[in-house]
Amino acid sequence: MSYNAPNHFSHKLEFNLNRLPAKISDRTRWQFMLPGLIFGLLLFVLGLYEILSGFKYTNANVAEVAPAGDLPLYQPLLGPVTFDIVFMILGLGMMTAAFFSYIRYRKFIFDGKTMIIGDRPVFGKKRIVQESIKNYLGVRFRIELFQTGFINCNRYIIELYHKNPERIVPLYISTSPHNVRRLWKEYARYFELPALINTDEGLSARDIKNLDKSVKEMARLGYVTDDYDSYARLPSSLQYVRKKDKIVIKRQNIWDIYNIIGWIGVAFVAGILALATMQIKDGVAANSYSFYLLYALNVLLLAAALLLLFRKEKLVLKKNKIVHTHKYMTYSTKHNEIFKDDIEAIDVTQNPATGRCFVSIISDERTITFGAKLLIEDLRWIKSFLIHEVIK
Numbered sequence: 001m002s003y004n005a006p007n008h009f010s011h012k013l014e015f016n017l018n019r020l021p022a023k024i025s026d027r028t029r030w031q032f033m034l035p036g037l038i039f040g041l042l043l044f045v046l047g048l049y050e051i052l053s054g055f056k057y058t059n060a061n062v063a064e065v066a067p068a069g070d071l072p073l074y075q076p077l078l079g080p081v082t083f084d085i086v087f088m089i090l091g092l093g094m095m096t097a098a099f100f101s102y103i104r105y106r107k108f109i110f111d112g113k114t115m116i117i118g119d120r121p122v123f124g125k126k127r128i129v130q131e132s133i134k135n136y137l138g139v140r141f142r143i144e145l146f147q148t149g150f151i152n153c154n155r156y157i158i159e160l161y162h163k164n165p166e167r168i169v170p171l172y173i174s175t176s177p178h179n180v181r182r183l184w185k186e187y188a189r190y191f192e193l194p195a196l197i198n199t200d201e202g203l204s205a206r207d208i209k210n211l212d213k214s215v216k217e218m219a220r221l222g223y224v225t226d227d228y229d230s231y232a233r234l235p236s237s238l239q240y241v242r243k244k245d246k247i248v249i250k251r252q253n254i255w256d257i258y259n260i261i262g263w264i265g266v267a268f269v270a271g272i273l274a275l276a277t278m279q280i281k282d283g284v285a286a287n288s289y290s291f292y293l294l295y296a297l298n299v300l301l302l303a304a305a306l307l308l309l310f311r312k313e314k315l316v317l318k319k320n321k322i323v324h325t326h327k328y329m330t331y332s333t334k335h336n337e338i339f340k341d342d343i344e345a346i347d348v349t350q351n352p353a354t355g356r357c358f359v360s361i362i363s364d365e366r367t368i369t370f371g372a373k374l375l376i377e378d379l380r381w382i383k384s385f386l387i388h389e390v391i392k
Contacts, residue, residue: 005142006165009104011155013173014183017190020112026170027105040094047087108169115160115169131167136160138205139171139188140196141180143360145351145372154369156180158187161196177336177367181344185211200348200357200376215343219391228388235378247317247389249382250327251371315370315382317389322361324368338363340390348379359383 008026015024100122107118110133119127140161143154156177160169171187174180185208188195194205210223218224234240239250313335316323323337342363349360351372359382361368371379 005144006168008157008159008170008173009101009106010170010173011175013170015108015110015169015171017110020110022110023107024170025105025107026173028101037095037098040091040098042091043087043094044091047084047091110169115167117167117169119166129167131162133191135167136162136169136191136193138194138196139184139191140198140203141184142198143349143351143358143367143369145356145358145369154367156367158184160187160191160193177365179365180367181211181362182364197345197347198350200350200380204347211344213344214341215346215387216341216391219387224387224391226388226391228384232381235374235381237374237378238382245318249315249317249385251313251374313370315368315386317386322368322386322390324370336366336368338366338368342366343390346383346386346390348376348383359386361386 009028010026012029013024013026016022103120104122105120107120109116109118113133115131115133115136117129117131119129138161140159142157142159144157145154153175154177156172156174157170158172158180160171162168172180172183184195188208188211195208195211197204197206210218213221213223215224219226237252239248239252241248241250312327314325314327316325320341321337321339322343324335326333326335338361342365343361344364345360345362347360347362348357350357356372357376357379358372358374359370359379361370371382374382
């Protein structure tokens, strides 16, 4: 499946159309850019200061314990200067990425009939185009899974949909699912356009009059059917546990390219720590503050990576609600929950950025996403099972 999905820059955006002409800018907010810029500058300055012998010192009053000629010549695999250069390169890379992310942007102006789009890329000239609102096909809602390091997050996007991805207009972007479906309905009614959503069967249009109805109501009206087969084989990627007062669906550990890259990163960090331990043991970096800072950062990164790589997600179906939990090595956390009567959609949706599909459970105020690494057939089984449990 392939969907037109532009890469929006914002993580928080809302197009306010109460007063015309309305204007908005889609660009990386300084809150996301500033930490990278500051941390990158600190790394660069720290590495530069270290390489210029800012932290090095000698003490002439300390007596020589043994003649220098009697000491074995030690050549470390990675000298302190190597770590200084790594600090400087990382710092420059972070500052450059932050700067580029800030100078690029897209601006949108809506006068009630025409959308004016201005695009300012990192390199090249600014481009301006105009598009009649009559050429837009609907208001699309999609959930985009994006990864920041080892952390997976959701970005909830409502956009004015056009066949040409360069003409698609972001209306609302947030990392919080709160009220996103309500806003989707409000934008669809404002533009008097169909409500669109990406599903496993393609771009699906929803009648605005049915957007306020729950799955139970839609089933009573015949728009949603219960096609769950209780004799169908349970997908091998799932664990199904029936308890006294609940049903638990667990996702098995699934390996993909992201897991492999993650474990390669863990192995790389572990290797750095091993080499660093040898440096400390031989006293090479005894007076290098930047060396110990890098060592501490790598230890924290390794611990966080292992914790996240062993994380499992579960759906817990209780009598009146569905609970989404994350299970780590020694504990579980409740990530989200939705009452069954409030559920307005259960779909298999796709993240256009990665091509992955997942099950989305949506109410007016909340959204649960589950099974981003599962096969499409397994996700359809989950969808069918959840609909059965909700409307029975």
